[in-house]
Amino acid sequence: MQRTVLLLVVVAVAASAGLASIGAAQSGAGLQAGGFDQMDVNPDDVLIEVSVEPDGDAVWETQYRVQLANDDEEQAFEELRADVESDPDAYASQFGERMRATADTAENATGRKMNVTNVTVTADRRELPQSYGVLTYRFEWSNFAAVDGSRLVVGDAIDALFLDETSSLIVSWEDGYRLGDASPSPTETRDSAVVWQGPVDFTEGEPRVTIEPEGRSAGAVPLVAVGLLVAIVAVVGYRRRPWGSSEASSPSEGPAATADESADDAEDSKSAAAATAVAGADGDDGPAGSGDDTGADSAAPIDDDLLSNEEQVLRLVEANGGRMKQKRVAEELDWTAAKTSQVVTGLRDEGDLDGFRLGRENVLSLPDYDATTDDGEGDEEDDEGKADDAGDGE
Numbered sequence: 001m002q003r004t005v006l007l008l009v010v011v012a013v014a015a016s017a018g019l020a021s022i023g024a025a026q027s028g029a030g031l032q033a034g035g036f037d038q039m040d041v042n043p044d045d046v047l048i049e050v051s052v053e054p055d056g057d058a059v060w061e062t063q064y065r066v067q068l069a070n071d072d073e074e075q076a077f078e079e080l081r082a083d084v085e086s087d088p089d090a091y092a093s094q095f096g097e098r099m100r101a102t103a104d105t106a107e108n109a110t111g112r113k114m115n116v117t118n119v120t121v122t123a124d125r126r127e128l129p130q131s132y133g134v135l136t137y138r139f140e141w142s143n144f145a146a147v148d149g150s151r152l153v154v155g156d157a158i159d160a161l162f163l164d165e166t167s168s169l170i171v172s173w174e175d176g177y178r179l180g181d182a183s184p185s186p187t188e189t190r191d192s193a194v195v196w197q198g199p200v201d202f203t204e205g206e207p208r209v210t211i212e213p214e215g216r217s218a219g220a221v222p223l224v225a226v227g228l229l230v231a232i233v234a235v236v237g238y239r240r241r242p243w244g245s246s247e248a249s250s251p252s253e254g255p256a257a258t259a260d261e262s263a264d265d266a267e268d269s270k271s272a273a274a275a276t277a278v279a280g281a282d283g284d285d286g287p288a289g290s291g292d293d294t295g296a297d298s299a300a301p302i303d304d305d306l307l308s309n310e311e312q313v314l315r316l317v318e319a320n321g322g323r324m325k326q327k328r329v330a331e332e333l334d335w336t337a338a339k340t341s342q343v344v345t346g347l348r349d350e351g352d353l354d355g356f357r358l359g360r361e362n363v364l365s366l367p368d369y370d371a372t373t374d375d376g377e378g379d380e381e382d383d384e385g386k387a388d389d390a391g392d393g394e
Contacts, residue, residue: 008175028039042166044132049170050144052154052211054177056112061136068131071351077133089120095137103141106157112143114157125145145211151180155208156339163198170195173211180210183338185345208338314352314366320370326355326362 043064051059068074084091096119107114119139123138126132146153163169172193179194183206186194193210307315316332317324330340344364347353354365 012248021386044166046167047170048167049172050154050173052145052152052174054174056145056147056152057155058120059138060141061138064135065126065128066133068125068133073133074131077123077125080133080135081125084121084123092119092137095119099139100139106324107143109159110146110156112146114144115142116140117142122241150213152177152211153208153363154204154211159202160204161202161207163196163200163202165199167198168195169200170205171209176214177211178214180212181339181342182210183208183342183345185349203341205337206341210338231271244367270288289348300376309339310347310352312344313340313347313364317353317364317366323363325358327362329364337380 021262044067045065046062047065049061049063051061053059064324065072066077068077075277097114099116100118103114105115117140119137121138122136124134124136126134135246141157144154144157152173161169170193171191175192179189182189183192184196184200184202187197188195197208290301312333313329323329325338326344326346327337329335329344335343344353344355348355351367354367354369356365
């Protein structure tokens with residue numbers, strides 16, 4: 001239902017512009033005289049730009065571009081432009097009604113009072129550098145973004161939007177703000193905007209863009225960095241102490257070996273700290289072959305706060321046998337679906353994690369995961385996952 005309504009964002013514009021192949025087929029609405037249907041072409045590209053304001057309102061601008069490749073197309077567009085300039089309300093009113101219906105549905109889904117106002121339409125010719133006829137709709141959408149304190153969260157009003165191969169979506173913000181998070185990963189990230197170029201089939205909970213004041217982020221990041229650095233230094237020092245004592249108790253081979261042993265001790269300490277962190281995640285007593293029970297027993301499991309987001313996901317998947325649902329990862333780590341999707345996408349791009357669709361669910365697995373080693377248990381989980389997905393669909 002939400003997907004159908006969101007498609008009106010594009011369909012409404014197409015119908016208002018008089019695109020016969022889209023407007024007539026999907027909306028059933030009457031076509032404006034002098035629209036792109038006279039040219040018998042689809043737009044070569046569609047650009048949707050959403051400029052978000054600090055109070056959550058947004059200014060939308062949707063451009064439909066058609067390349068004017070011959071005299072007939074140029075003449076047809078000139079007739080369209082004359083028609084729009086002579087009676088712009090005939091185009092803007094129909095478009096505005098459809099967008100207000102879309103905003104009403106988004107209002108019901110988000111619980112925020114919304115409205116679409118100040119709808120305008122223009123038609124002009126541009127050199128990009130080829131000659132293009134551009135039909136532009138512009139309007140204001142109140143409470144489009146959610147305001148969370150001083151942050152803005154964009155996207156819930158257009159959840160699961162679909163962009164075809166000719167469409168692009170740009171979300172921009174004012175000076176004094178910066179990007180906090182974006183899901184899924186944008187095609188392009190600019191100083192004050194993110195861009196998705198189609199085809200993009202946003203899933204539930206996408207797209208999402210979190211925008212934060214620059215001052216807030218600038219003050220918080222150094223404090224977090226300092227705290228994390230202090231914690232890392234403390235943990236590394238604690239890990240190294242028992243290993244250094246063990247090495248000091250072993251017999252020395254002479255003055256000539258002292259420098260080499262010190263270097264080896266330093267390398268061993270680093271390796272021991274890394275091995276202890278992995279062992280702590282898996283429940284092992286300590287690094288194998290240490291020969292020092294006291295050091296192994298005193299090594300506490302590594303704190304999750306000292307792990308990166310990516311390390312937390314990989315450790316959780318490994319702890320669950322090498323495969324688990326993305327939704328469960330979000331629940332276990334108490335993350336939002338948007339944050340989980342961004343972290344998982346980065347891991348998959350780096351080749352550290354694999355994934356596939358199981359019904360409507362995303363399933364994650366380690367690259368070396370072998371379902372044949374489960375002795376049939378993996379197949380049973382797949383069947384259970386399909387049954388769950390079937391139940392969700394009902």
